[in-house]
Amino acid sequence: MKATIPALAVLSLVLGGCAGKGEIDATGGITAVRSACPTVAVPANTxxxxxxxxxxxxxxxxxxxxxxxxxxxxxxxxxxxxIVTSVTFDVHGLRTRTDGARDVQLPYFITIVRGGGAVVAKRIATVNLHFDAGQARATASGTAETQVARSAATIPDAVRQQLTRKRKAGEEDAAVDPLSRPEIRQAVLRATFEALVGFQVTDAQLKYNATR
Known part of the structure; x- marks a missing residue:
């Protein structure tokens, strides 16, 4: 069953991950095809x-x-x-009251999204912030890992040939971007994955982050 994440549809990309770029050369073919590795991002407000x-x-x-x-x-x-993607991150915490030592556990998620909207896997873990007595700040590190089948992240050969086929000036489709064809665009989307990591916030926390 597919799940969607409309609330997280707008992504704040924090790094390019392993994704590559496609560049159109002078004859209309795409000379550099993107990697099968997912792009890593933090969804907005998480x-x-x-x-x-x-x-x-x-x-x-x-x-x-x-x-x-x-x-x-x-x-x-x-x-x-x-295809195994390992993600690491740091968490910086700040507390208001500093009387005594304290541990604060914060849940976070790692999600695999296919085609820009379908959640195909999700895991939740926790990171522990330890505040020493009298200290207002604490730092911790977290890790996460995703796996995607290479077969699912590979563009079919027929589609790849359409993307990389050289086009000569004067041909009927010379100036037509192959990605403008719905079947080509959908095939590329199906083979495109994102690894999203963020805090597992509640609805109230998400609303607070979005409106503050």
């Missing part, structure tokens, strides 16, 4: 989280802990049948 005390308040005076995900990096191993 890169930071705010905890309140009391939890029902969103007043600035009630802010308890804030945390932000930074330094998101990825490596991709596409040598085998499974």
């Amino acid at each position: 890169g930071d989280v705010t905890l309140f005390d009391p939890a029902t308040s969103t007043d600035a005076s009630a802010i308890d802990v804030t945390a932000a995900m930074t330094n998101v990096r990825s490596t991709c191993n596409d040598a085998g049948d499974q």
Whole structure:
């Protein structure tokens, strides 16, 4: 069953991941075809989280802990049948009250999205922020991993030939972008994956991030 993520449709790309670029040469063929590795991104409004005390308040005076995900990096191993992407990131936390040591566990997710909207896999883990007594700041690191079947991330040969076919001036389709054809565009989308990582925020936290 396919799932969609309309609330996260607008992505804040934090790095290019392993994706490549297609460039159209002088004869109309695409000379550089993108990698099968997924692009890594943080969905909008999930890169930071705010905890309140009391939890029902969103007043600035009630802010308890804030945390932000930074330094998101990825490596991709596409040598085998499974394309494995490893993601690492840092979390910087800030708390209001510093009386005593404290541990704050924050859930985060790693999601594989196919074709720009269909969620095909999701995992949730937690990262622990440890605040020493008297300290307002804490830093932690998190990791995540995704796997995509190479067969699913590979553009069919027939479509690849359409994308890379040389076009001579004067031919009927010389000036036509092959990606303007729905069947070609859909085939490329089906083979395109994104690895999305962010805090597993509640609906209320997501709304707060979007409207503050």
